[in-house]
Amino acid sequence: MKHIARLGAFAAVLAMVSAPAGAQDKKVLAIVVKGLDNPFFEQINLGCQKWQKENPSSEYTCLYTGPASSADEAGEVQIVDDLLTKGVAAIAISPSNAPAMGNLIKRRAPDIPVMTIDADFIDADRGLRKTYLGTDNYLMGVKMAEHAAKLKPSGGTVCLQLGNVAADNINARAAGFRDTIAGSKGTDRLTGQGGWTEIDGCPVFTNDQVDLANQQMADTFTAHPDLDAFILIGGWAQFAPQAYAQVTDQVMDKLKSKEMIIVAGDTLPPQMEALKQGRSHVQVGQRPFEMGYRAPTVMIELIEGKQVADPLYTGLDECTLVTAGTCLAQ
Template sequence: MRITSLLAAAALLAVTVGAGQAQDKKTLAIVVKGLDNPFFEQINLGCQKWMSENKDSEYQCLYTGPASSADEAGEVQIVDDLLTKGVAAIAISPSNAPAMANRIRQIAPTVPVMTIDADFLEKDRDLRATYLGTDNYLMGVKMAEQAMALKPDGGTVCLQLGNVAADNINARAQGFRDTASGEKGIERLTGQNGWTEIDGCPVFTNDQADLANQQMADTFTANPDLDAFILIGGWAQFAPQAYAQVTDQVMDKLKSRDLIIIAGDTLPPQTQAFRDGRSHAQVGQRPFEMGYRAPDVMIQLINGEKVDDPLYTGLDVCNEEDPGFCANN
């Protein structure tokens, strides 16, 4: 457990919850995997937008998480602390789904628990009331469809994933493999429909942009004939300068489509990378919508209202033939 990230999160928690208590507002907490990830900042902006539109509400939206996305234990501790201190409801994006579910089962909170962005494993979904976010399996399907359109005969491929135990990322990888192979439950592509995962892949970034870019550079160097690199999440593109340097090494291949890059998410630096020809397709989530809708869903749960499960927020697909969302964002 990283002491620095716990201290940072604890400080944020103390300030925000204390302010809420001073105003006699009940707290609707959103806990993300890490405050260092710009994807989650969009969830925060949605939370803040809800706050600005609901100033007279008896509730406040609290956005928090460990300082680092690699601090799985820190996220569990923050959730533990929030539930101990007292919140009206909580929405969690679990970095380590089994570990987070195990702690929730131990605590057995009486307040509503939901997941956002990332879900618990199927066997633990009785612990939460609903999931709000992306249909992650479908996101993987869409990424595979883009790859197959660009490489109809398949090819060698490397998948870049996040944390080993992140349910949302693993669901995307499964959707990609199932669609590319034409079979269900494929653990690894070994030639189905022409697609083969290379040795050394998948690689796991632990949600770190610097590591993601280093992995890309190393993969390109070690595999000069690689046909496709799939960023199941957008980590490398979250550091645009480093990503530009990595893709500069293979720009000729990207332009000729000898090498294709498909990436998850459509944050501004990513759509710029797409427009610059540093990826061939982006499949984007809607994190702002997640953060904006989460407080209302939690209030519904508090009030005992029926809430659908899951609550999907949709996807935006950009490619060279139809830039769509990526053209102007």
């Protein structure tokens, strides 16, 4: 694991050294994501690149980096550690393991602005960063629950698919989902509230691994043929369209009749195609491109000592089969 982390950190430094001509002398605004293997984060990269193209004369350059694998929590921490050592003007972090990343920032106590993007620190560590830019994750869970309840007014059996155990953003969505279904804050598990019950063996944790996410879905469908709802709190399984199609082929009749429903997070192109094919019923999407595009400006404002709101929410898109062609923000 340490070897992988070191390779990831080396890649980050290499990215800075191999910046376009003239960029080497610019001050670095670093965006560190959970993993470069996740297409969701590539949208953040595209936003970073757009900002770069629109601000060629800026004294700052936007650096996007992260470990090769989203499962490499230690690698992400190491990359941030190495960037702080090398020296950057500001840093925006999407922590995979929020407590571990918070511990690093406490230990290093950097004198540059630190913000979070996409995923936040745990409550106790939020004083370590200046602001959070991204989704209102609790609200995202609320919206997923509202759609599930509309599709299944009487409730039913449900399995939630989560990411890393310590991912604050994913846990916030799960809390929003459960609290909304139960009608009560602080609901740890659905045991009949609102007619909904989480099945044994769930939630399942993907550790942000796409192949594992699809296998978990397939295993759940086989073990629980009467399942009423599967909730992808994040879109992992759908990031591999062919594998996801094979998994949902198992239950297409049930999906078409809404005997079983799938509500999923995110609205990337393959996910929207899955929705249009009836392989999900609702996609509640974040706006990662906007996160990457806005992050450099926010970091510059922090460097300049300007007042920056906390948090900075980027909004949600709620897509159903009926609205699939018009639901995404332009």
